Amino acid sequence: MSYFTHLDCSAGCGAEPLDPQGIHHLCACGAPLLARYDIEQAAKNWPRSSLVNRAHNMWRYSEMMPLLNDDQPVTLDEGFTPLRHTLRLGAELGLRSLYVKDESCNPTNSFKARGLSAAVTRANALNVGTVSTPSAGNAANALAAYAAHAGLKAKVFMPRDVKTPFIRECELYGADITLVDGLINDAGRVAKEIGAPLGWYDVSTLKEPYRVEGKKTMAYELAEQLDWVWPDWIIYPTGGGTGMVGMWKAFDEIERLGWVKTGNRPKMVTVQADGCAPIVHALENGLQKSEAWKNANTIADGLRVPRAIGDFLILQALRESAGAAIAVSDADMVNDMRELGKLEGISASPEGGATLSALRVLLKQGKVQPNDTVVLFNTGGSLKYLDVLVS
Numbered sequence: 489m490s491y492f493t494h495l496d497c498s499a500g501c502g503a504e505p506l507d508p509q510g511i512h513h514l515c516a517c518g519a520p521l522l523a524r525y526d527i528e529q530a531a532k533n534w535p536r537s538s539l540v541n542r543a544h545n546m547w548r549y550s551e552m553m554p555l556l557n558d559d560q561p562v563t564l565d566e567g568f569t570p571l572r573h574t575l576r577l578g579a580e581l582g583l584r585s586l587y588v589k590d591e592s593c594n595p596t597n598s599f600k601a602r603g604l605s606a607a608v609t610r611a612n613a614l615n616v617g618t619v620s621t622p623s624a625g626n627a628a629n630a631l632a633a634y635a636a637h638a639g640l641k642a643k644v645f646m647p648r649d650v651k652t653p654f655i656r657e658c659e660l661y662g663a664d665i666t667l668v669d670g671l672i673n674d675a676g677r678v679a680k681e682i683g684a685p686l687g688w689y690d691v692s693t694l695k696e697p698y699r700v701e702g703k704k705t706m707a708y709e710l711a712e713q714l715d716w717v718w719p720d721w722i723i724y725p726t727g728g729g730t731g732m733v734g735m736w737k738a739f740d741e742i743e744r745l746g747w748v749k750t751g752n753r754p755k756m757v758t759v760q761a762d763g764c765a766p767i768v769h770a771l772e773n774g775l776q777k778s779e780a781w782k783n784a785n786t787i788a789d790g791l792r793v794p795r796a797i798g799d800f801l802i803l804q805a806l807r808e809s810a811g812a813a814i815a816v817s818d819a820d821m822v823n824d825m826r827e828l829g830k831l832e833g834i835s836a837s838p839e840g841g842a843t844l845s846a847l848r849v850l851l852k853q854g855k856v857q858p859n860d861t862v863v864l865f866n867t868g869g870s871l872k873y874l875d876v877l878v879s
């Protein structure tokens with residue numbers, strides 16, 4: 489049973505709460521909407537000990553997931569990914585408690601599976617026939633897979649220069665593909681132009697409220713896997729910011745459930761590419777919102793997002809946690825993909841490699857201390873990016 493009650497404006501604009509039985513995308517003020525739960529009731533009735541015998545996927549936290557009535561999740565067993573204690577890499581860096589949350593183990597090879605499982609679950613419950621999304625690649629693959637599983641039609645819009653494996657995997661799941669000149673923002677514009685008049689249900693990052701709910705489960709899992717003690721640092725490759733926003737939201741929920749001690753949340757670190765670093769720039773310059781990055785360019789497709797609609801929420805999480813934002817080069821990311829591979833047998837995407845590059849910066853700056861518990865998020869696997877490994 490879920491304690492899901494309503495949708496609320498993430499910017500606190502004062503708009504009335506919305507009924508999730510209807511189709512909603514953004515708040516009337518233009519900000520993302522967030523799902524809210526009756527956490528007081530849940531705290532009374534839902535002990536964390538109840539998790540022991542549950543399915544090893546993200547729906548083990550169904551009380552705090554967007555399910556209404558007797559909705560069944562659309563699931564391919566996403567989530568509950570391994571938290572790898574990376575001893576060899578840790579020894580090299582002088583860290584005893586270094587972990588990699590290995591999201592490459594998700595269906596379709598990336599953590600996008602979490603968000604799209606939740607979004608397609610709601611889309612299915614709302615009886616929409618067709619779902620659509622702009623994507624740099626991984627979101628399109630995940631949407632295509634979950635839509636196929638639910639028997640919905642999927643329309644995906646990707647930049648024309650997207651790597652071939654992403655196109656082939658969409659085809660595999662029977663999605664209709666449109667390639668668009670430009671970047672993900674351009675793909676978003678075209679998706680809207682074509683899809684809106686036809687009533688397609690758009691699941692663009694943070695323009696619908698449920699992908700965040702899927703991604704927030706990463707924080708529930710981390711807490712559970714670390715025996716209900718927060719790590720000191722979470723290092724996360726940030727594009728649209730769904731994961732940052734989702735985890736920050738989940739910290740609050742988990743604290744209010746009484747499952748962890750309050751007051752020592754992890755410091756959140758955003759990692760971006762030096763060829764597209766709007767959040768890094770905004771944090772350094774004390775801005776509340778980011779400015780659109782010009783000529784965005786990086787091999788890490790998931791980070792090639794010139795401006796995120798939830799930028800103010802990402803910046804809030806970074807500031808409130810006393811975290812950091814770090815830009816790294818494509819060359820460093822590729823090097824660190826190889827390091828994760830060679831030292832740990834982990835298959836990392838460039839975005840995953842980037843988190844290790846950022847950790848090196850934090851160590852050099854003396855911010856991360858040898859006894860700190862550090863979690864790197866390997867958000868996807870290497871197999872769709874093999875071309876970047878050709879030397």
Ligand SMILES: *Cc1c(COP(=O)(O)O)cnc(C)c1O
Pocket residue numbers: 598600626627693725726727728729730731732790791837839840867868
């Ligand atoms: C989409 C994506 C990201 C960025 O994720 P957000 O949560 O939207 O910031 C990072 N890494 C990979 C592999 C991705 O596909």
